[in-house]
Amino acid sequence: MVGAELARPAATEIARPAATAIAQGGASSAPAIDWKTVEEETMRHFQAIVRFDTTAKERPAAEYIKKVLDDNGIPAQMYSLEPDRPSVVARLKGNGRKRPLLIMGHTDTVTVDLSKWKFGPFSATRDGGYVYGRGVIDDKDNATAALMTMLVLKRNSVALDRDVIYLAESGEEGNARVGIGYLVAQHFPEIDAEYCIAEGGDVIRENGAVKYAEVETVEKIPYGIELVAHGISGHGSIPLKSNAIVHLGAAVGRIGAWRPDIKLNETTATYFRKLATIAPPEQAKYYRDVLSPDPKVARAADDWLFENEPRHSSMLRTSVSPNIIQGGYRSNVIPSEAKATLDVRMVPDEDRPAFLEQVKKIVNDPAVDAHFATAGAERPAPGAARLDSELFRAVETAVTKIYNTVTLPSMSTGATDMAQVRTKGTQCIGIGSAIDVEDQAKGFGMHSDQERLLESELHRFVRFNWEIVNALARAR
Structure with missing residues (x-):
């Protein structure tokens, strides 16, 4: 209904347990x-x-x-x-x-x-x-x-x-x-x-x-981006340069190796600053360094976080994870199309169209299209609690x-x-x-x-x- x-x-x-009554309508004591x-x-x-x-x-x-x-x-x-x-x-x-x-x-x-x-x-x-x-x-x-x-x-x-x-x-x-x-x-x-x-x-x-x-x-905003590779179908016994799976695989590899730029906000900057005050010294160094205005220092700290604390690395940026690959239906048939779905978690102030253009530049292959998976790409970003x-x-x-x-x-x-x-x-x-x-x-x-x-x-x-x-x- x-x-x-x-x-x-x-x-x-x-x-119902017994209650302690407090008068309604005015100020009350605890x-x-x-x-x-x-x-x-x-x-x-x-x-x-x-x-x-x-x-x-x-x-x-x-x-x-x-x-x-x-x-x-x-x-x-x-x-x-x-x-x-x-x-x-x-x-x-x-x-x-x-x-x-x-x-x-x-x-x-x-x-x-x-x-x-x-x-x-x-x-x-x-x-x-x-x-x-x-x-x-x-x-x-x-x-x-x-x-x-x-x-x-x-x-x-x-x-x-x-x-x-x-x-x-x-x-x-x-x-x-x-x-x-x-x-x-x-x-x-x-x-x-x-x-x-x-x-x-x-x-x-x-x-x-x-x-x-x-x-x-x-919180981050979840979106799906699809990579679709197009090629020529054919018999598996005759490999083709246009093989859609080959093009898609290379594109996914490039995306997987890419970490978008660090984008801190009030919450994440405060988080790492306060975390550094209570963490062991060997970890606190990286939490402080990731806030550095020097890109080389911040990137080195991020490299350590990505290797050792991937959640913290993800908090620094819009993240991209290739999670689904679809292509082919028989082992002896070269498919004409293959698709990968990327799980994208955007920081709230990310420019969505501009980010998609970044994805296309990383893919760098005219045989592979990139687009948002649903119309939800235009939904408004949620605000942050002050x-x-x-x-x-x-x-x-x-x-x-x-x-x-x-x-x-x-x-x-x-x-x-x-x-x-x-x-x-x-x-x-x-x-x-x-x-x-x-x-x-x-x-x-x-x-x-x-x-x-x-x-x-x-x-x-x-x-x-x-x-x-x-x-x-x-x-x-």
Whole structure:
């Protein structure tokens, strides 16, 4: 059903813990919260949401979330472009002195290979202090933490200077058209806000200790560029100079060896400057050098980053990765056409037509065409959250209070649903639970076959969300 709809009955009834009442309508003092009770309920909701298989079918999780909100006196609606893929929106009203705050997380997940999981990917198994399951760190932790923040606000009757809007969106993993794209296009007034917090950042732990917090203030924009080589078809027993695969292979090789120029922005310059202050001396040198006005010094540092820390090298520029090659249909037939698709992640201020011309110059072959893969090449670039804003200060203060560490503003090399909200003028910051830097290599990270999250870090993340929302929205 397209548009707002009623939820089907959910199977789980949620008990309400006692609340500490705060008078509505005027300034309020910070409520005394029973965090032990909050943690117990957090785990119930988190496990319930993780246990729904939401790979391109978010309805059961959406219905569960809607029922929790409705049962706690927070009216929620579901919006769906496709029947099985609704998003949930709920709002706590403030006094209107400030524009709303949007807190969001997505309920869908990437697919799973059941044969590779020790614990069932939708079991939400608790083992050794961890919760295992698909989506526990992408992004059902955010969806749950934001949900619990709404419940704590409501149960404690917190007076608000601004509306707080909750969004559990569908379709983030590869099909934003059914989720945030649909909401922005058809129901944007329901989620229109001054500020937004969502996924996109991480708190980094190493050897069990928190090292720093990355919060995403800007993100790259994904585009596809296609290289299409044209030649003459023929019999494979007679090699031809015009062989499309040969021309394409050479073009892909040139693209693969190319690193576009370094393009720093406020976020990335601040990121590397602050990272240099906390990194070991041998690494800090490269973080400082990459900021050097001397191109040779910066390039030498970039060479080291590309070899040793490729994510950091990608943060410096628009990146290009050849990821798909298509050509030929029989081993004894020379194809007349071959195609490669480049995954291009542009920095927000990149000149798209000019960049395409750079690609053509690098390819340097009249037999190979280069063009954007879709009309999406003309979509507007999302803005960045200001580092001198009330939003960033609230996040930084919460990081200090909850994690006792430094806050690094970062530019995501990937893409999030914040991009479409940012294009409407909302300032967004991406946050995330604390994760062990060692986990990804061990197969415990995001999208891995043993995705996991420490229970203690889930609870700390709820507190982190609460501190941000309390700072930005509570009436004073």
